Amino acid sequence: MTTLSIIGCGFVADLYMRSLAKYPDIKIAYVFDQDQARKETFCSYWGLQAAATQCALLADAPKGSVILNLTNPNAHYAINSACLKAGFHVYSEKPLAMNMDDAHKLYTLAMERDLLLACAPCSVLGEAAQTLGAAIRAGAVGTPRLIYAELDDGFVTQAPYGKWLSETGAPWPYKDEFKVGCTLEHAGYYLSWLIAIFGTVKTVVAASANVVAGEDDAPDYSSATLFFLTGMVARLTCSIIAPHDHQIRVIGDKAVLRLDKAWDNSAKVFIHKRVTIRRKLLELPFAKRFKLKGATHPKLGRWGAASMNFALGPVEMISALQEGRPCRLSAEFALHLNEVTLAIQNAGSQSGAQDMQTQCPPIEPMPWAK
Numbered sequence: 079m080t081t082l083s084i085i086g087c088g089f090v091a092d093l094y095m096r097s098l099a100k101y102p103d104i105k106i107a108y109v110f111d112q113d114q115a116r117k118e119t120f121c122s123y124w125g126l127q128a129a130a131t132q133c134a135l136l137a138d139a140p141k142g143s144v145i146l147n148l149t150n151p152n153a154h155y156a157i158n159s160a161c162l163k164a165g166f167h168v169y170s171e172k173p174l175a176m177n178m179d180d181a182h183k184l185y186t187l188a189m190e191r192d193l194l195l196a197c198a199p200c201s202v203l204g205e206a207a208q209t210l211g212a213a214i215r216a217g218a219v220g221t222p223r224l225i226y227a228e229l230d231d232g233f234v235t236q237a238p239y240g241k242w243l244s245e246t247g248a249p250w251p252y253k254d255e256f257k258v259g260c261t262l263e264h265a266g267y268y269l270s271w272l273i274a275i276f277g278t279v280k281t282v283v284a285a286s287a288n289v290v291a292g293e294d295d296a297p298d299y300s301s302a303t304l305f306f307l308t309g310m311v312a313r314l315t316c317s318i319i320a321p322h323d324h325q326i327r328v329i330g331d332k333a334v335l336r337l338d339k340a341w342d343n344s345a346k347v348f349i350h351k352r353v354t355i356r357r358k359l360l361e362l363p364f365a366k367r368f369k370l371k372g373a374t375h376p377k378l379g380r381w382g383a384a385s386m387n388f389a390l391g392p393v394e395m396i397s398a399l400q401e402g403r404p405c406r407l408s409a410e411f412a413l414h415l416n417e418v419t420l421a422i423q424n425a426g427s428q429s430g431a432q433d434m435q436t437q438c439p440p441i442e443p444m445p446w447a448k
């Protein structure tokens with residue numbers, strides 16, 4: 079089945095459509111948004127069939143096909159749940175749900191009905207993340223010991239975000255973004271890579287704070303130390319306060335791996351070898367690039383802050399269904415990602431160590447990254 083339907087056609091939906099255009103075999107059956115004007119603008123621009131209601135979409139979309147839930151985070155649980163109950167595989171934008179009770183209910187629904195349930199971000203399947211994983215597996219840094227990952231986006235409340243529009247003119251939903259918070263919105267961009275490479279996070283020690291954000295908004299800063307079941311330790315920082323920094327560094331016994339752009343599938347992976355020169359120990363500033371051999375996946379130019387192929391996740395789901403194999407973006411992966419992300423976001427100033435209840439093994443690398 080190569081059919082998708084879409085619920086929610088705001089800012090990110092245009093990014094999905096640009097990405098899906100790279101896969102002409104995939105057909106969009108129906109589109110629904112509760113905002114009638116938005117739905118009409120979106121459907122007429124992209125030449126898509128609008129459904130009158132969500133019920134109509136669930137009744138008319140091909141049974142057993144995939145639905146993309148691209149609505150705002152507070153609507154995710156109800157829509158994911160309705161789609162699963164109606165017998166559809168679900169690819170949800172992040173977060174899977176706003177609390178773990180709801181996330182577990184979705185997981186159970188998917189398991190009971192033998193349906194796929196996956197959650198964004200899918201950049202973990204992209205070239206940059208897959209190259210980083212391949213470099214670690216190839217021993218480019220020796221034994222990896224510690225990871226520093228930053229997702230700082232600058233002082234966003236002072237940015238001219240009122241001017242940020244999608245291709246079909248949907249405004250960047252700043253009120254919702256600030257209410258949901260930068261950790262729920264962004265931590266997954268590196269957390270998904272780390273879980274994919276190292277598997278289960280056993281314990282989270284985190285803090286979060288409203289540095290500038292008002293009481294009604296979510297924390298605009300968080301920092302976490304993640305203790306993986308394998309013994310790996312990682313520090314992850316998210317903020318919409320500190321100057322833009324999307325660096326991830328994997329520090330190993332022999333070298334440091336570095337990548338600077340979380341939201342660019344083509345971001346380069348560098349190896350900085352550690353050497354001693356006379357009495358000094360240093361990582362060489364002249365880095366060697368680690369590259370995969372051969373072709374990877376279709377790439378997209380930059381729109382706004384991202385140069386990402388948003389279709390990688392839905393395409394992985396469709397391929398898994400066609401090939402009768404497990405989906406790399408599994409329901410376990412979505413559940414674990416949700417639990418760790420919520421633990422960081424909700425840490426506040428004195429949560430202490432939080433042991434995770436869910437688990438997830440590392441993700442099988444993409445065939446071109448093995």
Ligand SMILES: NC(=O)c1ccc[n+]([C@@H]2O[C@H](COP(=O)([O-])OP(=O)(O)OC[C@H]3O[C@@H](n4cnc5c(N)ncnc54)[C@H](O)[C@@H]3O)[C@@H](O)[C@H]2O)c1
Nearest residue numbers: 086087088089090111112113148149150151153171172251
């Ligand atoms: N904005 C970005 O750059 C970006 C990037 C990556 C991922 N995301 C994620 O994408 C999702 C959507 O974000 P967005 O920026 O497109 O938001 P948005 O507000 O621009 O669009 C969301 C759309 O969903 C519709 N909607 C909300 N509740 C609905 C419901 N119950 N039924 C039908 N339609 C409903 C809204 O009317 C709106 O058109 C979020 O989960 C966000 O985290 C956003």
